[in-house]
Amino acid sequence: MLARVTLLAVSVLLVSGCKLELPILGGSNISGPLQVENVVFERAGGPQCPGATETTPENVRCANLRLTYPKVLTAGSPQAAAAINQFIQEQVLEYSDPQGKAPTTPDEFSSMFVNDYNEVPDAMGVWEMERKVEVSFASDHLLTLNFSESGYTGGAHPFSGQRYFVLDLDSGKHLALNALLAPNYEAELNKVGERAFRKERNLPEAASLEEAGFWFANNSFKVNTNFGVLKDSLVFNFNAYEVAPYAMGPTEFTVSYDDIKAFIPEAGLLAAVAR
Structure with missing residues (x-):
């Protein structure tokens, strides 16, 4: 009997130590004190995921989660770096289980996402969710982050969207x-x-x-x-x-x-x- 939640051995957690240089619009838009490393988290789980024994395109039943986001190493101050990292985590991990509990780690998020998939008795094919946070711009005092989300969890259409956030590099505060x-x-x-x-x-x-x-x-x-x-x-x-x-x-x-x-x-x- 298959376990209710199966996290595949082929899932990966990748952490690279390179500085992000990923402006969304035009030229080189990154300068100032900001230094980050890129984190990529991937998990797949469900009754019948690609790579599992006897899985075919016709019987695949799986939920995939991918999160890509920067970890701030240096900002205007150590306190600002910590505040910005917390803000990024709050955006990336925004989700909840049926009781309203929010995840505190990517692993908890992936478990909740797979659980939700498994709770749909007629869910066939693949659920997917990808969230990405990128640095659009950074100067001596300001940082712009671009948060994008896309995927499919049933229904008539896949979902997608993006949101910008401007933060103060000296305090970590989100600015309106x-x-x-x-x-x-x-x-x-x-x-x-x-x-x-x-x-x-x-x-x-x-x-x-x-x-x-x-x-x-x-x-x-x-x-x-x-x-x-x-x-x-x-x-x-x-x-x-x-x-x-x-x-x-x-x-x-x-x-x-x-x-x-x-x-x-x-x-x-x-x-x-x-x-």
Whole structure:
């Protein structure tokens, strides 16, 4: 009789000691005190996983989990490095069992994921989940992380999405837009952001967002909180289903610092990047 949870011997845990140099958009976007090593965790489990005896493409029943994320070795301070590592772990391990318990390690996460698969009596084929955290940008004081997730756990469509996080390299604190821009920035940022959004979507200036298939309250564009700091711009991302149907996919666009320079405080954290 097969065990309820089978973690295969072919599963691997890889830890490499190389510095990450993985900017998401454009050129070399990493400088300053940040040093990281890349961690890759993979587990597969279930009644009939690839590589197990008598497994065929027709009878495969398996759940695969893959996590890739940076471990911060050096930041603006040891305390900041610890805080950023904790933040990364919280994003990577966001999950819970039926009782609401959250995993504290990748191993616990993989066990919960496989358990959930095994609890579905008619689950055939493969469940997959891949989570990845990459460094999009790092400067003397700011860090942008890109968290992406994709996979399939049944249903009509696979799932995917990504989110940016901006952190203070000196404290490890997660920063919102109002920590980087001057008060009353919203109207101008929304105006500039809408132009960039329309350009990305090939929408004329006078075209109705609602008639084009987008879901903005009162048919009025507004940036979201899914943003990152890059070398010469802020990047924003709307995931699938967020402001448009699944078939229209996600929308990512950038807002140049030159277009919002009046709202970048001279003594603020963003000023050194935007110069």
